[in-house]
Amino acid sequence: MGIKLAIGGKGGVGKTTVTSLLARCIAHIDPNNRVIAIDADPVANLAAALGIPEEPPITPVSELSDLIAERTGAKPGTMGGFFTLNPKVDDIPERFSMERDGVKLLVMGTVKKGGSGCICPESTILKALMNHLVLNRKDIVIMDMEAGVEHLGRATSGSVDALLAVVNPGKRSRVAAEKIRQLGQDIGIKRIMVLGNRVRNIEDEKMIRESLSDFEIIGCLPEFDEVAEADRRGIRPFDDISTMPEEIRQLAAKLLTLG
Numbered sequence: 001m002g003i004k005l006a007i008g009g010k011g012g013v014g015k016t017t018v019t020s021l022l023a024r025c026i027a028h029i030d031p032n033n034r035v036i037a038i039d040a041d042p043v044a045n046l047a048a049a050l051g052i053p054e055e056p057p058i059t060p061v062s063e064l065s066d067l068i069a070e071r072t073g074a075k076p077g078t079m080g081g082f083f084t085l086n087p088k089v090d091d092i093p094e095r096f097s098m099e100r101d102g103v104k105l106l107v108m109g110t111v112k113k114g115g116s117g118c119i120c121p122e123s124t125i126l127k128a129l130m131n132h133l134v135l136n137r138k139d140i141v142i143m144d145m146e147a148g149v150e151h152l153g154r155a156t157s158g159s160v161d162a163l164l165a166v167v168n169p170g171k172r173s174r175v176a177a178e179k180i181r182q183l184g185q186d187i188g189i190k191r192i193m194v195l196g197n198r199v200r201n202i203e204d205e206k207m208i209r210e211s212l213s214d215f216e217i218i219g220c221l222p223e224f225d226e227v228a229e230a231d232r233r234g235i236r237p238f239d240d241i242s243t244m245p246e247e248i249r250q251l252a253a254k255l256l257t258l259g
Helices: 015-029 046-050 065-072 092-096 121-136 172-186 202-211 225-233 246-255
Strands: 004-008 035-040 098-100 103-107 140-145 162-167 192-199 216-222
Touching (some): 015 103, 015 192, 015 246, 092 103, 092 121, 172 192, 192 202
Parallel strands (some): 162 192
């Protein structure tokens, strides 16, 4: 089975950029690596980070109303009643993903009614799809999560190789990392690691390592000027894969050993 990696972090830490760079790098390391990148953040922008066109707009799986009704037997937006709890989802990754440079992107979307824990057709589809991706696929699956891990449940958590909490230097990194660790532990993810991002100097790295000394820290990435410049220009950073920084390559290689 390929590795299954969830990446979490509060807004603004560079989580989505890290996810996209790792997905592209892992696909490039070995063309045989089948990589699926999952955008499970309500503010979906992983497509842009991967350089995948968003025109026409990508419809999240949670908003595929006809498909959800067909597979569950219930109209999206309804709660209660009877509908299928184990819908067919194995064809969704191929039918509704977009691909570039060996990375397939699936945008999950969110359930807009009833809260993240509601029992409704949309949440049933999302949970079944996540179970399928983590438990039944041989692909390498990299999930861009929000600060929480709402799309993951106890059925899948045991097969997630690691939850990677992305943090920036600063006192608030401790709070964010603690929250992500607690959420991960609550659903049974066994390995929770920290990645420092936008580290400008040795003092920044020291701050992260000392304030999070009881975490497994997989590494620290510097602040890349290319990322800020690409954001200003509205393009993906390191468009030419040969210019990918060595720090990203080393991190990708390290993560591939987790499986």
